[in-house]
Amino acid sequence: MYSLDSFLRISWFLQLWRPLVFLCICCFWALYAVAQADEPKGKPQPSVSGKPQDSAAKKPQPSDGGTSNTKPDSNTLLNSPDAREVAPYVCSHKHESDCPLTQEIETMIKQHFRQPLQNGRKGDTELAVAIKNLLNQEYAGAPIWESKISYAVIHLVDEGSGDAGVMPNRWILAQRKRKGIELSESLRILGAKNITVIFLHVRAETGADDPRDAFGDISYRAIVEHKIPVNLSNLFGVLKFAIANAKPSPQSEVSFMGYGMLADIDTPADVTIFSVRTSQNELIG
Numbered sequence: 001m002y003s004l005d006s007f008l009r010i011s012w013f014l015q016l017w018r019p020l021v022f023l024c025i026c027c028f029w030a031l032y033a034v035a036q037a038d039e040p041k042g043k044p045q046p047s048v049s050g051k052p053q054d055s056a057a058k059k060p061q062p063s064d065g066g067t068s069n070t071k072p073d074s075n076t077l078l079n080s081p082d083a084r085e086v087a088p089y090v091c092s093h094k095h096e097s098d099c100p101l102t103q104e105i106e107t108m109i110k111q112h113f114r115q116p117l118q119n120g121r122k123g124d125t126e127l128a129v130a131i132k133n134l135l136n137q138e139y140a141g142a143p144i145w146e147s148k149i150s151y152a153v154i155h156l157v158d159e160g161s162g163d164a165g166v167m168p169n170r171w172i173l174a175q176r177k178r179k180g181i182e183l184s185e186s187l188r189i190l191g192a193k194n195i196t197v198i199f200l201h202v203r204a205e206t207g208a209d210d211p212r213d214a215f216g217d218i219s220y221r222a223i224v225e226h227k228i229p230v231n232l233s234n235l236f237g238v239l240k241f242a243i244a245n246a247k248p249s250p251q252s253e254v255s256f257m258g259y260g261m262l263a264d265i266d267t268p269a270d271v272t273i274f275s276v277r278t279s280q281n282e283l284i285g
Contacts, residue, residue, distance in 0.1 A: 074283045077274055080223055086273070087197040087220040087260035090139065092211040094254050100137030100144050101200060101257040105130050110202050110255075113158045113168065117183045124183075132181050134200070134257075135174055144259050145196045150176050151189050152196035153273070155220070160203025160253065191267055197222070198259040199275065211254045217279040222262050225270045 091099035108130035115127040135145045145152045152174040175182045206214035275284040
């Protein structure tokens with residue numbers, strides 16, 4: 001049998017039970033409300049190829065290593081004191097027999113311009129074979145891609161296909177590996193102080209007897225900005241030739257190339273490469 005003292009203690013507990021339960025419920029709802037307030041209201045929209053879907057977005061995307069999606073205007077590039085020439089016009093096999101761009105390489109690139117770099121068995125396609133053959137060529141007794149340089153960036157432009165005024169183009173990265181040359185289209189380079197830059201234009205039309213008279217003023221320039229990491233980004237997804245003068249006739253088809261080296265890159269950095277007609281001081285694009 002309970003004593004009077006025990007009964008008083010039980011009565012006291014029963015009187016406090018309801019307020020304690022109410023207080024616990026209030027604390028629970030308060031914690032839940034705080035958690036909901038800290039949670040983001042909507043999920044971020046996924047991006048395609050590392051580019052933000054909202055064209056107004058200016059924040060760097062992780063997949064492109066911090067490169068902004070905003071393209072500088074032509075005046076900014078042409079007048080930039082930081083722009084330096086890295087790859088001038090060099091030659092065309094049509095008038096120079098020792099040009100690294102041989103007729104065989106030219107034919108393979110024209111025929112297989114849109115091919116992937118690897119086939120279904122992860123072997124080299126005809127396009128990849130042609131590019132690797134070009135990289136192993138020499139000019140004036142020196143290799144166009146020095147063995148001490150780990151990376152080469154190749155810009156392929158097909159001027160004779162595509163819509164009017166628009167030329168298909170591809171940027172390809174070559175890297176020296178233990179098993180040989182590896183080709184990709186990622187254009188992400190880490191820790192490289194020196195990079196070889198090569199451009200190759202096929203099916204270009206000209207009325208000049210010597211391609212140098214029509215294309216000798218084409219030069220590729222680069223602007224290096226100290227950022228993270230080293231990225232090479234072509235300025236234009238689709239290049240266009242902006243030529244003020246009318247093309248002379250009759251027209252003949254020619255392919256040409258140029259190359260050079262972007263040296264002493266202060267890594268980490270972003271590198272923007274663009275092409276210019278130096279005689280007219282205008283962008284090709």
